[in-house]
Amino acid sequence: MPDPIDINDIVIESSKAFAAKFNEGMAGPNPEHELIATVLKSAAGATGYGFLGDFPRLKEWIGERQLKDLAKHQYNIVNKLFESSVRVGRVDYEDNDYGRYGIVFKQMGYDARMHPDEHIFSLLKNGFTELCYDGQPFFDTDHPLEKGGTVSNAYIPPSNPQEGWYLLDTRRPIKPLIWQERIKPELQRVDDANDTHVFTYDEYLFGVRARGNAGYSFWQLAAGSQEELTAENFTKVYDGMMSQKDSE
Template structure:
């Protein structure tokens, strides 16, 4: 009678190999989202961000302190749940031929970073039609800014967008403590083995050992003042206009915010124009390019339409 080579020790060895490869992939993924966003921890099904309405700044202390109340419009972001499932056929273990599945687990680890990149950069492109803390689209022409520092009075409107029909490109100020984008994380990435016994229901019914990745979280819009989005042509005129517009943005009470763009974010359609604008020392006519290295250039496939 043939010996059953599939035992608990073999299953445990598979689980150990899969976990190790997943962890290695997770560590070696490309976290492009961290170039423009910051992680926030979440402790419940959703987070409410009243504090985002208060751009941090000091003022002269005259009289009593100025206590700013949280805006009545609550900006609430619910966590979403994401998964990836990998089934290993029982015969792969019986034949000691499961190395390819360990390699897949490695790819699954990398795909966690792909998910986070996609969430943040998809949030950028969706910012022209998605609500942020002040009730306006994140990229919009009429963000309210109030005449008094406590957020009272009749608001004026400020724009941080340029209309157009092309692939979006965005100027960002990333080196300030507040951020334009955040990644809300409720549960860290984990890799789970569902079936760890030969006689488990999953193995009995489907003849597979199942493994799964899991993560909970969501992308969050932060301070619109730190971003200027455009769908117009990426050229010197539009770049200079948007760069200047960011420097002139003020907060409540006509307070200067001191914002200077340090990053140009583009997708593949704007790659050539961005390199001409930022990377070329001279213009086509031989004149000096005053925008040479003015900002850091980030090119990402996640911004493609």
């Protein structure tokens, strides 16, 4: 007569298999947010980007150095907490019927890898109302300059606005948008037979946990238009971006 199956050994092996499926899902996709957003690490609940504005540019050194204050603005990106969770019946392990869940964990890994895309591209869609470091909407007709005057990076028709299209300068180390990463997505589990939840509900819990958030960088690196996308309107937006000056 064969020895009875040790359910604890099955749980350990299946948890490893689920983690492998999750990692496989994480490794599969190619998210696009890094094309338009700089990924920056965060070491706290919120990270300040008061330096946003104009970085000092090289110029002829005449007299004393012209030091620039990089903490003028009060712009913070507050990290959000994200989760995705599933429950798996303990009896499925006892009956060797847990293999069908593998695809679920692979999908969880895929979603975890892709979820910054949702937040970054939503920023573009909401850029005509959401505020950036200067307290104005990211796409705005009157961004203030330090030495007076305003600059526009928004093209809004007097009537019949379109869904919106965008022109972005992504060639620089700092891109127009920021994905702030506090904690990378990780798979956690509650599968100890002595755990209170397992004892009470006879099920194991698995979940993804991550922390981070999306925010705006330099509005000067982007322009948004709600006009019809025509060659004429594209040229207008392009020429507008090329003619921008810094705050000084």
